[in-house]
């Protein structure tokens with residue numbers, strides 16, 4: 157019990173197949189209490205499928221998972237009052253008003269009428285929806301819908317919150333606000349598991365798991381992941397990136413090469429010694445390029461850990 | 468406590484459903500428009516020729532000739548004599564309960580009447596009586612063809628020339644063999660027959676469609692994923708979804724019968740309680756069929772197709788479009804499995820023949836069994852899962 161109090165979610169070899177497709181492939185997870193745990197992965201990497209299995213909505217093809225000390229999906233009914241789930245797609249009722257949506261869910265969760273009203277009022281204030289109370293949910297903006305969905309997911313004060321790409325339909329400013337709300341929840345003791353495909357969001361999480369093609373390819377704190385990246389990152393500033401690219405194409409130890417405006421970002425094998433010198437060797441003297449080694453970011457981590465799958 | 472929470476959730480779901488329905492103008496319009504349009508479309512239907520009507524006879528004379536008459540009537544194929552009654556009262560009772568459509572009463576003085584007919588010709592009394600359930604005009608139309616069936620006589624006694632009718636014996640235009648006594652719809656207007664049937668058809672159409680779409684819509688819009696992560700139980704969702712439509716179904720029944728009585732002067736012989744009881748059982752049966760469909764269909768379009776797929780055979784085989792007795796045996800067996808078939812018999816029985824619901828219980832229990840089977844299948848299929 158003390159262990160499951162520490163680890164809110166644990167899974168061992170969690171796997172889900174759809175026909176011949178392996179959507180989630182032997183995923184082992186440990187999510188500690190009151191953490192914001194990020195699920196980073198491109199579309200189709202199995203984030204939603206994993207969350208659904210953890211909620212007891214999908215049966216695992218293989219493996220096991222315990223959520224809040226309960227086996228899923230067998231004991232999933234025991235989770236219903238303790239877990240909040242914000243689906244990837246907006247799943248509230250578009251033809252009901254903001255208040256009606258929350259009131260309905262409050263009734264489904266058997267919240268007492270007086271408590272329900274005050275809780276809804278609090279949430280509408282907190283998520284800046286008080287002036288939208290009577291508006292139909294279908295006519296809200298992307299950011300408002302997202303805040304309503306979050307309010308709905310936390311209405312019954314769950315211990316554990318699943319957020320599936322909560323910010324995908326939202327502008328950057330709203331996204332920042334949203335993350336403030338998420339950390340507020342974590343401060344209050346809620347454990348949050350949040351999937352995303354935005355690097356800068358992933359970087360905010362306490363802990364991070366990177367998913368690719370259903371496999372968990374790396375996990376740890378964002379800092380750990382960046383520190384431990386198995387590559388050297390080299391940045392080249394140049395007037396003629398196209399020409400430089402051509403010249404670097406055949407370089408030994410080159411893992412990947414990405415262009416960002418006038419900069420080229422190279423990932424080189426750790427074994428490559430004296431990387432700056434090696435790169436300059438490849439370039440013409442008249443290329444006019446400045447070469448330097450830089451700190452890896454999460455994007456680099458991602459490229460490195462998913463490289464085997466891509467090739 | 469648990470039960471109270473359960474009821475609370477069911478009420479919440481029903482209230483949400485009604486709210487959404489009120490805001491969905493098209494669906495809301497259909498609730499009213501379907502019954503009225505159908506009523507006008509089917510109000511003036513065409514009569515059909517019917518054979519093999521279920522019939523029974525009481526033979527007070529019980530002579531060789533009277534038996535021959537019954538045999539001939541049977542051989543005409545218009546009626547199938549399936550039972551013998553002990554009295555005319557029993558015959559009428561069976562007729563009212565819908566167990567038979569036609570009854571033949573042969574009076575004790577049959578032989579006398581046969582003699583009279585030879586002597587007095589035209590002025591003689593009819594030989595026997597035919598009781599017809601005329602609530603279906605098609606039935607009456609077919610039976611009318613039997614009225615002049617020439618009475619057969621035992622070959623030994625009968626003078627051979629008489630066989631060829633009254634012309635030879637000098638008597639012109641003998642009276643009809645049978646005197647017809649149409650029951651329940653003496654004017655034989657088809658609207659009288661169609662309107663109660665229409666109650667069943669409209670309920671079949673709307674009830675199955677509304678429920679089959681109700682859960683699939685949640686699935687399609689993504690709200691099912693939200694709902695199944697709440698403490699709500701499948702049966703609560705089902706009952707909560709069904710309840711508003713039970714009410715809508717009853718409103719439709721009232722609408723059809725009200726308009727039918729106003730425009731087509733359909734006599735309504737049933738008590739309101741009987742009508743409501745019969746309608747409730749059938750509405751429940753249709754709603755549970757819709758629920759089953761909703762657990763099979765993945766999209767609203769599929770739900771619509773499946774609904775139509777279940778609707779068409781009921782429409783064709785239940786006895787609404789074509790007279791039940793005229794259908795081949797295998798079609799009748801299939802029709803017995805359909806709720807509309809039984810409901811049509813019930814509703815016609817109570818509305819047109821003034822039967823009580825308890826008298827129609829032999830048609831009520833198949834509906835109840837149907838609803839139970841469907842609900843069991845639906846609840847068994849519905850899982851709080853997405854796969």
Ligand SMILES: Nc1ncnc2c1ncn2[C@@H]1O[C@H](COP(=O)(O)OP(=O)(O)O)[C@@H](O)[C@H]1O
Pocket residue numbers: 174177178179197198199200201202203204205206
């Ligand atoms: N119900 C399903 N049936 C078949 N394939 C599915 C189903 N759900 C997801 N998949 C497949 O599983 C893979 C992972 O999907 P998903 O978990 O939705 O990824 P993500 O959420 O990371 O974008 C995808 O290839 C997707 O097409």
Ligand SMILES: [Mg+2]
Pocket residue numbers: 200203204205244320321
């Ligand atoms: Mg997803």
